[in-house]
Every structure is written in structure tokens, then in C-alpha cells.
Amino acid sequence: MKIELQTCHMVHECHICEPRGGCLGAQLLNSPGISEHLKQARRISRKGEHVFREGEAADAFFIVRSGSIKSYLVTEDGEEQVLGFYLPGDVFGLDNTEYQQRMSSAITLETTSLCRFPHAYLADKAQGANLLRITAEQMQRDHNLVLMLARKDADGRIASFLDDLATRYRSRGYSASAFLLSMSRQDIGCYLGLAVETVSRTLTRFQECGVLKVNRREVEILDHETLQKIGGIRINSKPANDGSVVELRSVTR
Amino acid sequence: MKIELQTCHMVHECHICEPRGGCLGAQLLNSPGISEHLKQARRISRKGEHVFREGEAADAFFIVRSGSIKSYLVTEDGEEQVLGFYLPGDVFGLDNTEYQQRMSSAITLETTSLCRFPHAYLADKAQGANLLRITAEQMQRDHNLVLMLARKDADGRIASFLDDLATRYRSRGYSASAFLLSMSRQDIGCYLGLAVETVSRTLTRFQECGVLKVNRREVEILDHETLQKIGGIRINSKPANDGSVVELRSVTR
DNA sequence: CGATTCGTTGACATGCTTCAAACTTCGTGG
DNA sequence: CCACGAAGTTTGAAGCATGTCAACGAATCG
Numbered sequence: 001m002k003i004e005l006q007t008c009h010m011v012h013e014c015h016i017c018e019p020r021g022g023c024l025g026a027q028l029l030n031s032p033g034i035s036e037h038l039k040q041a042r043r044i045s046r047k048g049e050h051v052f053r054e055g056e057a058a059d060a061f062f063i064v065r066s067g068s069i070k071s072y073l074v075t076e077d078g079e080e081q082v083l084g085f086y087l088p089g090d091v092f093g094l095d096n097t098e099y100q101q102r103m104s105s106a107i108t109l110e111t112t113s114l115c116r117f118p119h120a121y122l123a124d125k126a127q128g129a130n131l132l133r134i135t136a137e138q139m140q141r142d143h144n145l146v147l148m149l150a151r152k153d154a155d156g157r158i159a160s161f162l163d164d165l166a167t168r169y170r171s172r173g174y175s176a177s178a179f180l181l182s183m184s185r186q187d188i189g190c191y192l193g194l195a196v197e198t199v200s201r202t203l204t205r206f207q208e209c210g211v212l213k214v215n216r217r218e219v220e221i222l223d224h225e226t227l228q229k230i231g232g233i234r235i236n237s238k239p240a241n242d243g244s245v246v247e248l249r250s251v252t253r
Numbered sequence: 254m255k256i257e258l259q260t261c262h263m264v265h266e267c268h269i270c271e272p273r274g275g276c277l278g279a280q281l282l283n284s285p286g287i288s289e290h291l292k293q294a295r296r297i298s299r300k301g302e303h304v305f306r307e308g309e310a311a312d313a314f315f316i317v318r319s320g321s322i323k324s325y326l327v328t329e330d331g332e333e334q335v336l337g338f339y340l341p342g343d344v345f346g347l348d349n350t351e352y353q354q355r356m357s358s359a360i361t362l363e364t365t366s367l368c369r370f371p372h373a374y375l376a377d378k379a380q381g382a383n384l385l386r387i388t389a390e391q392m393q394r395d396h397n398l399v400l401m402l403a404r405k406d407a408d409g410r411i412a413s414f415l416d417d418l419a420t421r422y423r424s425r426g427y428s429a430s431a432f433l434l435s436m437s438r439q440d441i442g443c444y445l446g447l448a449v450e451t452v453s454r455t456l457t458r459f460q461e462c463g464v465l466k467v468n469r470r471e472v473e474i475l476d477h478e479t480l481q482k483i484g485g486i487r488i489n490s491k492p493a494n495d496g497s498v499v500e501l502r503s504v505t506r
Numbered sequence: 507c508g509a510t511t512c513g514t515t516g517a518c519a520t521g522c523t524t525c526a527a528a529c530t531t532c533g534t535g536g
Numbered sequence: 537c538c539a540c541g542a543a544g545t546t547t548g549a550a551g552c553a554t555g556t557c558a559a560c561g562a563a564t565c566g
Contacts, residue, residue, distance in 0.1 A: 437511095437512070438512075438513060438514095439512080439513095449512090449513080449514095450514080450515085452513095453513060453514055453515080454514080454515080457515085469512085
């Protein structure tokens with residue numbers, strides 16, 4: 001099997017954001033008079049380097065230009081819990097404590113190019129609405145993870161995970177059918193609350209069923225529909241409004 | 254068994270917030286010239302009434318004065334996923350989409366008194382820092398839930414859940430050893446990703462081990478230490494800083 | 507007072523973890 | 537460039553924790 005692999009490398013302009021309806025990064029990058037400043041804030045990290053660690057002072061957030069980022073927590077016993085993965089176009093680093101300390105750590109999964117945006121900068125430009133959107137997106141992601149962990153079995157979690165990756169790649173202009181996993185089985189298991197062996201076995205079984213092809217980090221999705229079916233339940237996008245009135249009773253004292 | 258039960262009812266002043274170091278509610282309530290306005294915004298809901306539903310337009314957030322609230326999502330197949338419970342002093346309703354729609358539903362678990370704060374009001378008073386704190390707290394809670402679902406077994410989840418309730422009650426001036434569960438076994442299971450039967454069985458076993466006494470909604474914790482030990486791992490409060498330097502490499506183009 | 511919801515308990519099935527081993531790939535230093 | 541060890545991936549076997557199904561008693565509600 002030889003898949004036409006699409007990697008995230010060498011994307012040097014933020015047009016990756018355009019298909020998403022103009023993300024924060026695009027808006028900031030296109031604002032007049034600041035391009036030069038931002039270009040100086042561009043950084044490249046090699047695989048396995050931390051962008052920031054839990055507890056550090058937070059004075060900036062980031063946008064992925066190319067590569068990928070793993071967000072994770074460390075528990076008391078030294079185990080890690082992966083909270084999510086950030087792909088090109090994703091914004092991260094806005095989830096800080098009230099004292100502006102990092103609530104999680106962020107590490108590169110491969111050679112990664114980032115843009116760094118100082119927090120103060122955001123306040124100056126009154127990008128409140130954008131900040132709101134990023135925060136809302138982050139919460140939606142967290143809720144989705146909770147839903148997966150609480151209600152789905154291994155098959156459902158893996159299928160949803162792959163489907164989510166495919167969707168995100170598509171929305172950024174990459175192939176949704178063939179891509180390279182930048183994270184290890186370990187990371188996937190740690191994200192989905194599964195043992196590595198379960199991740200591996202499930203992928204193998206999916207392959208045997210003809211849903212996808214997988215070889216190490218290379219993934220080719222053959223049957224998106226079935227994959228989504230296996231993924232099953234997800235957050236209801238439409239309000240569960242059955243026509244009933246709001247029941248909140250008001251009592252003035 | 255007859256426990257001295259402490260309920261949340263009849264708390265009519267927000268001094269419940271004081272022990273927490275002055276919460277948003279206390280600050281807003283104590284601000285000059287607005288008390289009257291807020292008092293008019295006080296509402297009482299009976300058990301099982303929605304404060305808001307997923308998808309509705311969001312124009313206000315709330316603080317629990319007495320009673321308790323369940324926050325939840327509805328999945329495509331009509332199942333619900335509980336995201337959390339709010340006790341007296343807790344702020345909720347700030348987690349909205351970028352279009353100011355509710356991301357989750359909120360329903361009362363018992364007769365509940367709330368204060369309603371219009372969003373516009375928050376902006377006017379420049380309570381940005383407080384809003385930041387609430388959002389950060391919300392994210393911490395979400396992360397904790399993810400951690401529980403991904404890494405803890407049934408015993409650990411139940412123990413952590415009870416320990417968390419105890420801690421929150423203590424910080425609000427209630428007894429941390431004896432309290433009344435306002436949520437059903439169903440709700441607890443739906444929150445922790447467990448079947449009702451598992452919740453029931455686990456509580457029974459904890460009682461047999463002498464860790465606690467439980468009778469329906471009445472809970473008395475006999476051995477906090479063991480409960481915490483069972484709860485096991487939690488988010489590491491201290492940064493995992495092993496003295497290593499920040500590894501982010503900067504490259505100016 | 508009957509109907510319904512809630513909580514408990516038992517028996518059984520099973521999906522996932524754990525343990526173990528082998529193979530492959532990767533990185534590093536000789 | 538090769539050799540070696542470390543790390544990542546896969547596969548198998550066995551054990552067990554949790555879900556499912558079923559039944560019953562207790563509390564609650566109208």
C-alpha cells in the first residue's frame with residue numbers, strides 16, 4: 001500500500017485559515033501595520049519540544065502554521081492525560097488560570113511552525129469577539145471529549161477520532177481520506193482513555209472490515225459513511241426544543 | 254441511621270461566597286446602587302424546571318443562591334450527558350457559543366433560588382477579570398471530568414465525586430461530612446459515565462468498608478482520608494517543572 | 507391508595523485491560 | 537555506514553471490571 005500522503009509541513013502563509021471563514025490568525029495577520037511584528041514572532045520547533053508547560057506564566061497564545069501540537073495534563077502520579085491535538089490553523093494557549101498561568105502543557109508532535117501572539121496584543125486590538133469564539137470552540141471540544149469518554153466504546157471513540165481528524169483536515173484544504181497521524185498510538189490511547197493495545201487492535205479490525213487502510217502512521221479512510229456510523233452519537237447541534245415554554249418562574253421579593 | 258442533614262435551602266444572602274475569597278456574585282451584589290436591580294432579578298424555580306436549554310439565546314448568566322443545578326447535553330439519540338452540578342455560590346451560564354447561544358442545558362434538581370445577571374451588565378461593569386476566573390474554573394472542572402472518565406475506575410470516580418462535593422460544601426460553610434445528594438443515581442451515573450447499578454453497588458461497597466454511610470440521598474462520610482486515597486490521581490496543582498529550560502526555539506525569518 | 511419513579515441486588519455476558527512476546531522502526535554512537 | 541539499544545507497534549491469551557437484563561422493595565406523587 002502506498003498512499004499519497006499529505007503532510008502539514010511547509011505551509012507558510014495563513015491562507016489555511018481562509019476556508020474556515022476567516023479565523024483569528026488570518027484577521028490578525030492581515031491587520032495593517034502588524035505583519036512585520038508577527039513575522040518576527042514566527043517560531044519553529046522540532047519534534048518533542050514544549051511550547052509551554054503547565055503552571056508557567058502565560059503571556060501569549062499561538063496559532064499552528066504547520067505541524068501539530070499535543071495538549072496534555074500531568075496527574076499526581078506522573079501519568080499524562082491528552083486533552084487534544086492542534087492542527088494547522090488551530091489556535092491554542094488561551095486556556096489559562098485566573099492568574100494567567102498555563103492550565104495544560106503543549107508539546108510538538110513533529111517539526112512545527114507557530115505564530116506567537118502576546119496576550120496584551122489581543123486586548124489592544126479589541127478582538128474580544130474572536131477570543132470568545134476560540135474559547136467557545138475549546139469548550140465544545142472539551143464537551144465532545146467528555147461525551148466520547150462517557151458514552152462511547154472503543155470502536156466509537158476511534159471512529160469519531162478519525163472522523164474528526166478527517167473533517168478538520170478537509171476544512172483546511174487537505175485530503176480527508178488520506179493523512180499521516182502525527183501522534184503515536186500511545187497518545188491516541190491517552191486521549192481516548194484506551195490502552196495502546198486496544199487502539200492498535202481496533203485499527204486492525206477496522207482495516208479487516210474494509211473501512212480503512214492503516215500502516216503505522218499512514219491512514220487512508222475507505223468508507224467515511226461507515227466510520228461515521230460507528231462513531232455514532234455526537235453532540236446534538238440543533239437545540240432540543242420540543243416547543244415547550246421556558247419554565248423558569250420569576251418571583252420578586 | 255439518622256444524620257444531621259444540611260440542606261441548601263433558605264440561604265438568602267450571598268455571604269456564601271465570602272469564604273471563597275469574594276466571588277463574582279458577592280462583588281456584584283455588594284456594588285453600590287445595583288442591589289435593588291439584582292433583587293428584582295432573583296428567581297425561584299421548583300424541582301425539574303429548566304433555567305435554559307441548549308441552543309437558546311443567551312443574554313444572562315446565573316449564580317446559585319440555594320438549591321442545585323444540573324448542567325447537561327443531549328446527544329443525537331436523545332441520551333443525556335451530565336456535564337456538572339452547581340451548588341450555592343456557583344456561577345453558571347457563561348459557556349455560550351460565539352453567537353451567544355447556550356452550549357448546554359441547565360435544570361434544577363430541587364427548589365432553587367437564583368440570581369440572574371444580564372450579560373450586558375457584566376460588560377458595563379468591566380468585570381473582565383472575574384469573567385476570566387469563572388471561565389478558567391469551568392475549564393478546570395471540565396478537565397477534571399475528562400481525567401476522571403479517562404483514567405479512573407468506578408471506585409475512583411465515585412470517590413472523587415463525593416470528595417469533590419464534600420470539599421465544595423465545606424468551602425461554602427456547610428458540613429463536608431454529612432450532606433444530602435440532590436441528584437439521582439441516574440444523574441451521577443450519567444455524569445461519571447457509569448451505569449446506575451454500578452453507582453449503587455459501589456456506594457453499598459463503600460459503606461460495607463466503613464468509608465461512609467449512605468441511605469438513599471443521605472450521605473455521611475466517615476473516612477475522608479480513605480475516600481481521597483480511593484479517588485487517587487487528580488490534576489497536578491504544581492507545575493511539572495523539572496528545572497529544564499523552555500525548549501521553544503525561535504527562528505526569525 | 508394505586509401508579510410510577512427510584513434504588514438495590516443478583517446472575518450473566520462481554521469488552522477492555524493487563525501481561526507477555528515478537529517484530530519493526532528509529533536514534534545514537536561507534 | 538553499520539550496530540546496537542530503545543521505543544513504537546502488533547498480536548495472543550487470560551482475567552476482571554463493568555454493562556446488561558431481570559426482579560424486587562421502597563419512596564414519592566397525584
